[in-house]
Amino acid sequence: DRHRTAALADSAAHEKKLNLYIWSAYMPQEVLDDFTKQTGIAVHFDLYDSNESVLEKLQSGVADYDLVVPSDYMVRILIHLNLIQPLQRERLRGWENLDPRFLNKGFDPGNRFSFPYVWGTTGYGYSRERVKGSPDSWAPLFDPANKGQILMLDDMRECFSAALKSLGESINTRDAAILKRAAEVLKKQKPLVKTYNSSDFENILAAGDVTYAHGYNGQIAKVIAANPGKFGYVVPKEGATIWVDSVCVPTGARHADAIYAFLDYILDPKVNARIINAISYASGNGAALQFIKPEIVHDPAIYAPEEALTRCEFVEDIGDATELMDEYWTEIKAQ
Amino acid sequence: MSRPHGGFLRAHTWLIYAFLYAPIAILVLFSFNKATQTAVWQGFTLEWYGSLAHNELILSAVRNSLIVGVAATMLATIVGTLVALALGRYEFPGKGFTRNLLYLPIIIPEIVVGAALVTFFGVVGLRLSLVTVVIAHVVFSVSYVAIVVRARLSGFDRSLEEAALDLGARPLQTFWRVTLPLILPGIVSGALLVFTVSIDDYVITSFVAGVGATTLPLQIYSMLKVGVTPEVNAVSTLLLVLTIVLIVVAQRLQQPPPEGLRD
Amino acid sequence: MSAIPNPKSVIRNRVNPALPLVLPTWLVIGVFFLLPLTILFVISFAQRGTYGSLKPIDDFAQYVRSGKILANYARSLHPIYLQIFWRSVWMAVVTTVLCLALSYPVAYYIAVVAPPRRRNFLLGLAVVPFWTSFLIRTYAWMFLLRTEGLINRLLLGTGLISHPLELLYNNFAVLIGLLYGEIPFMILPLYASLEKLDLSLLEASADLGAPRASTFLRVTVPLTMPGIVAGIILVFVPSLGQFIVSDLLGGARTILAGNLIQNQFAVARNKPFGSAVAFELTAAVLALLFVYAAYTRKKGQDVLL
Amino acid sequence: MIAAMPPETSVAIRSLTKRFGDVAAVDAVSMDIRRGEFFSLLGPSGCGKTTLLRMIGGFELPTEGRIAIDGADVTHRPPYERPVNMVFQHYALFPHLTVEANVGFGLRYKHKGVDRARESGVVAEALSLVQLSGFEKRLPHQLSGGQRQRVALARALALKPSVLLLDEPLGALDQKLRKEVQVQLKHLQRELGITFVFVTHDQEEALTMSDRIAVMNRGRVEQMDEAARVFERPATEFVANFMGASNFFAARVREAAGGSLALALAAGGEVRLPLNGTRYKPDDAVRFVVRPEKLDLRLRDLSAHGVPSVAVTIEDRVYQGISTVWIVRDAADERFVVYEQNEKPFEEASRFAVGGRAFLCWNPSHAVVIKPEGQTA
């Protein structure tokens, strides 16, 4: 069946058409319009709400997308499952614009399959009104004093990462003993947690239901912007998870020409800056930095400070340890 | 027959309706909310309706949802009604099997159905699109119709159909002119159920939707990452108003049947 | 006049007229549901490989002998999971019972008391709320229930309570959410079978001295049993698999069967285990239905499909 | 409490009216049904019998008027609070219950805490009464029409209420079974002293069973009287007609004395009726009726012997088993019907030929002067 898809691909290769599968609010319409104006290539795009959607769609082999923007760990999986194809570097102009800090990472050594689009961190947001001083570690999220004031992401890996980091361990450890300790921490933490939520945690923070909200920088940045001076965002000093959403080309993507035309287009610093200014995420394109609005570049909730970054890790698949972790997680939730 | 308890029943009914509409009121309220988050009230505005007008994403999502909803409802209603008739009327090989076949889609968790379906489409090489979405929806909603219509059929006065046949109507004509009108309430209920599950299905759709097949629920969930904007409330509100208007109109158009022993 | 179905009527006896009626279903569900499901059923005996793919089985015989083939099912019987199942079932039962109790009077009012020409209208009103986004509705509920939510504000304002009630992020909230979501699935089937209720039978019962309650229990309920059962099935089963409600309103602090499966598929990416759990659940529910069907057949009624 | 209600009254109805839209199904009906009496409602299809019964039973709220049972005003009481039971015209058997369960249905309410044993005893009794022993375990849809009707009957009888409402309870039974059940009903009614309000469309049934009969027409009561009187002395043309006394004679008063009334028949000839003529003035137009079985066909004119005799032509002859029906016309072309019981010994089979002439004779005391159509008693 894959072969048939490939055959189709050749025929469709020169079609002036592009199907994008991407997180919402990652691609401003006007940029796409301009691209279409310049190249005559019509861009259609659908949105997904989780990396797993990408995996499912590509695994089905009948999804017909030309570009996807999954997160780091998913990139590794997609590579492993041959669901994305190597980039034809020679057809790409502007590779040098990419920020070296996010190249050649574990999930895609040598970036044979992907390049960074935007990146961010998972720390926590807090209410400046209720918290005196400015917290800088994971401690408050595990502090009984904050009972009922804590929101944690409803996400196994992120919660374990928080716990592991607070224990000074790697978030990708496969060591059962360490995982057990982390689980203990989370078990102890549960009574303090008001709610686990990864869908609209920012609103819950904004609404004042909780004081501390474990979460992705993007959403929390929006809350901070909407309520000037009321909220803050922390990338704890013990370190946190960092994520990069990378551009990949699915195996059997059919509109080769369009794809590379588009990749060139978004690798262009000015275009990239336009995108970033519109969506206010941190860009994986270093050269674009100079064109990006300063308030974005200097917002710690968007561009995490350098020294914090050094202590951050990417989430990676931990193989069979996943099952163990999952069992712990279930226990924690079920207790 | 005198029915003094009608009062209590009416009161209870309206209470339940209040319960059903309480969150809807909030939903509508927030479509006029200045704030971008759905959690805090920051004053009145109409901008969301304005921005909705040129939010191609949401609009096309709505379009898709309606297409899927209507298509799935029609197909599922037909298929489900037919099988209900078969189950209610006839003895045939594989009757028990059919029964359980119909229970499965309801029993098996959506996510499993979704995963199974997408895998299957992959195997047979059926490109994901609105079509696959409709198929999926029909699959899991046939049962709703079947179950409701079947319930309606039990205790059906067969002598009425016999009378029709006796008067020369073929089975099909008998069905149209006698059976159908009499089981219509069941069919309507079934159809309403299907549309209700279809129009708001997220889990399964998220698996089987393909290029250009983003339905409203998918659109909304995808917005989670950046926070759902009140545009969604706005569009929901519009749809709500539309449907209610339609229902009221239909109600007006329906000529009052002669009052009977019932009321 | 009471219905006189004719068990041996000719309309039934002609050479199988049922086939054209069931064929579409067999096609739709058989092809697009049973086949896919078989795939997953097979998968449920496999093991999760790295990156959530399936672990290749090099020596099948060995795989069977070592009992690995049933590993997933074995694992799902771990007390922790059993506890989860139990809690889910309990939740579902409570939901279903409350749902039935709340919906029956409504359905009765619409189908029997309200003037016929208003029935469709009322029916419509009962379902349209559910044509809006589930997520948004749930957010609305959160807005109503949260500590600084509308309800608490009102209660505080009226001085009925001195400090806010914890309405959100607990089982109460989950129950509200489940109830809310399932009510139409109870009302509609009930309506369908109440609408054809022969009122002269209620008269007869009343005439024989049965007070309203008895008439209800001995005549109305038995005659509408098909609708009741349909409603129970349509409510109980889905609320068993629900997970988003308990995540958002319950604060994801407890985990139900639905979440468990969801997590296996989406987070742990352990399809084999997820499927195993799902199929176990399915088997359990089917078993329940069988028991019930057998029971009713014995009593010569037909109230199931 | 309803005013002016004789103590022995079981069911008192006062100006009761029921309208369906603009149809007045029951129109200002008043009656006192006596305790323990067998009271029949007779009338053409659609005249309001069922509706009246349903209001007594409490299944329809009257548009106007009041109903009292055993002295208590029950106009707004629900059925289960009325000491009455009803046999429904369309049976209303519970389709989900066996014959047994149907019949036993009401017992537990009637006598609280009745033990299973007694209950099944009562049920068996009621069923044997309607000759359905052996059908206990059947479901209604497995019964024939008549069997269903009998189950409905048994169900009501089992409760031995103080007032029993029966809506054509024997309609679907063959004459033989019907006669038997009639006897049993009558017996039961006497024995238990139950008040029966009986709707039937069968005059003979009404006559043989009832103490009193109310004949209804278009929602109103035309005549209410002892069974025999309604039959022998119809008050209005409608009643006369409905009771099958379709032989109307038009005449003018010739001479109105105290003890008798001399009339000149429109068709010619004169008759003397032995009744108080003082209410009439000479030349008044009057109509009187003679029942078919009370008319006799003769070959000779008997007026000489003071027997009213009208010359007629024989138009038709219909064999009816027990009797033969003769259709004849007089000079004024009025149509008359004569019943003649078939073949008593020593009477030659048929003295008259169709087309032949004969004389219509009757016993003057059998002539009933009636009010013109419409006017009610």
Added chain:
Amino acid sequence: MIAAMPPETSVAIRSLTKRFGDVAAVDAVSMDIRRGEFFSLLGPSGCGKTTLLRMIGGFELPTEGRIAIDGADVTHRPPYERPVNMVFQHYALFPHLTVEANVGFGLRYKHKGVDRARESGVVAEALSLVQLSGFEKRLPHQLSGGQRQRVALARALALKPSVLLLDEPLGALDQKLRKEVQVQLKHLQRELGITFVFVTHDQEEALTMSDRIAVMNRGRVEQMDEAARVFERPATEFVANFMGASNFFAARVREAAGGSLALALAAGGEVRLPLNGTRYKPDDAVRFVVRPEKLDLRLRDLSAHGVPSVAVTIEDRVYQGISTVWIVRDAADERFVVYEQNEKPFEEASRFAVGGRAFLCWNPSHAVVIKPEGQTA
């Protein structure tokens, strides 16, 4: 095609059986119903009339046996392919359709492409036939019992089928309306030459309307014969009984000559019956029956005049309007019933007192010797 079917046969039934579980509702019934004849099925409740009719109509598949209509075997044809229409015992009116629509329902199938105008014409005609003009727009549940039945009747009549099956079509009508509809039906049947298969539980109705009658008992046919003969010459005790001829005399053959049969009554006394006695041997036990209306009560013993006379005691007297019923017992304590039409002129009101003695006389030619119970014709 069914063997040995006379050409003029409209409905041919051959050893037709229908079992419900172990109940044989219809048991090996065979009959030829002639084209254009008015054929009645008579029998007690539950004897299988409806079931037989439903098989002819095509609503029940026979367990055994065959049915042919107008020469074509239709045993396995669906109802809509049979040239028959049925008036259902329980009406089976379409609750969602107006009276009009109910009656008009079948027209479009009967004559393809019938225009609205003609259709409504037919409907109006059918409705006026059953006197329901003006009810066109009503829904069934807004009709009285009798009105519903009449709609059902009109619905079937509107199609003017070649065979019309009527299951107690007049059961819910009052006698007056019933008589009128009977006349119209009979008229219609003659005019259109429709074959009527008529189920009734009313002997008189059967007698007045039918050409032939089949009396059924427990699913079997006891006697099938001209209307009058079934009545006058019942073949079995069951038929006699069912036809209301409940006066049975037990006797022994004294002397069996060619022209007459001398019997010694069990109760004492001797009678001579004018019939061929050659079939009997002296001392045979025989039973004969005399219809109630053919018995006469006399003060004197008339045996001297060759009139059979049996001494009886008068037990009871029941007024029945048209006639009076006398219940009497003979020496052997056998019970007899005598109908006496009420008060012909010049007969003193009541010559007999309850408890008094009298003689039971009859015309020997009215005595019918019958087969013992069970044995069918």
